[in-house]
Amino acid sequence: MSTPSTAASPSATPAAQTSAAQPPAGAPPRRASLGSIGMVLSAGVSVQFGGALAASLMPRAGALGVVTLRLLAAAIVLLVVCRPRVRGHGRADWATVIVFGLTMAGMNGLFYQSIARIPLGPAVALEVLGPLALSVLASRRAINLVWAGLALAGVMLLSGGGFGSLGVVGVLFALGAGAMWAAYIVFSARTGRRFPQADGLALAMVVAALVFLPLGIAESGTKLLDPTTLALGSAVAVLSSVLPYTLELSALRRLPASTFAILMSLEPAIAATAGFLVLSQALSTTEALAIALVIAASMGVVLTQTGRAKPTTPVALPEEP
Numbered sequence: 001m002s003t004p005s006t007a008a009s010p011s012a013t014p015a016a017q018t019s020a021a022q023p024p025a026g027a028p029p030r031r032a033s034l035g036s037i038g039m040v041l042s043a044g045v046s047v048q049f050g051g052a053l054a055a056s057l058m059p060r061a062g063a064l065g066v067v068t069l070r071l072l073a074a075a076i077v078l079l080v081v082c083r084p085r086v087r088g089h090g091r092a093d094w095a096t097v098i099v100f101g102l103t104m105a106g107m108n109g110l111f112y113q114s115i116a117r118i119p120l121g122p123a124v125a126l127e128v129l130g131p132l133a134l135s136v137l138a139s140r141r142a143i144n145l146v147w148a149g150l151a152l153a154g155v156m157l158l159s160g161g162g163f164g165s166l167g168v169v170g171v172l173f174a175l176g177a178g179a180m181w182a183a184y185i186v187f188s189a190r191t192g193r194r195f196p197q198a199d200g201l202a203l204a205m206v207v208a209a210l211v212f213l214p215l216g217i218a219e220s221g222t223k224l225l226d227p228t229t230l231a232l233g234s235a236v237a238v239l240s241s242v243l244p245y246t247l248e249l250s251a252l253r254r255l256p257a258s259t260f261a262i263l264m265s266l267e268p269a270i271a272a273t274a275g276f277l278v279l280s281q282a283l284s285t286t287e288a289l290a291i292a293l294v295i296a297a298s299m300g301v302v303l304t305q306t307g308r309a310k311p312t313t314p315v316a317l318p319e320e321p
Helices: 029-082 091-115 120-139 143-159 168-194 199-225 227-252 257-264 267-279 285-308
Strands: none
Touching (some): 029 091, 029 120, 029 257, 091 120, 091 168, 120 143, 120 267, 120 285, 143 285, 168 199, 267 285
16 A cells, blocks of 8 residues: 655655665666665565455454554554664654554544445546645646546546446545545654654554544454454564555665665555455456556656655655555
């Protein structure tokens, strides 16, 4: 569920603010690049198969319950790994990280409500429109109207004259998740400037988990304590948060940011594949073409920003936890 470049240079997450680094000493550049590309693709596969697993878990725990389990497990892991410092921060710092956590909670909650109602591939394609719109609006370049047009064409194809085949409610949840993703990008950057390393992300994840805990309990109750449900929820957290974050952070140390962003643009296609393999969600030819148009629009925005940026300037990349 990670996506394209945002074009707005302040709008990068802490992990994404890493510029293209040199390959490790002693490693051939080509081999290092191929290894990093493999990491990014593996992260994308992990995220989307985690989403597919979450969709299969929803009959056991409900959408809100699954989100609660994912956020709680991810928060615990990040707290243990990052051990963020809680002292020495001012009111503005805490206000920023709290809003960041709220946007994270909203983004995850809305997206999981979406995939409970519509296939994973179209849901991710619609969610991508949030950061894509932020990219187009922030860049203010005429060429980006072309990419916006491609994305709009993809949405029109997915709608099929009114989104009847997908379900209007599921589509609205996906679009809402995209809007929250755009907000997440903005507040992720602000949090990254105020907190060192991944401390802000860990604290924001705790905020998101605490926000969803009463909602998950209200919907699922004691189902959340079922050992199988707990195990599957933890697996979703590892696949959708912990593992991809680690892989992408490592890849960004070796891979040009523009290449990373282009690879992230493939996530709707990976999501469609995961939906087909795990959930038997086959796409029609029209839906596949619509997803291809959204992917093309995402890549177009990335390439436009790459061509505009100076060689030493990293492309800003959004990242979903």
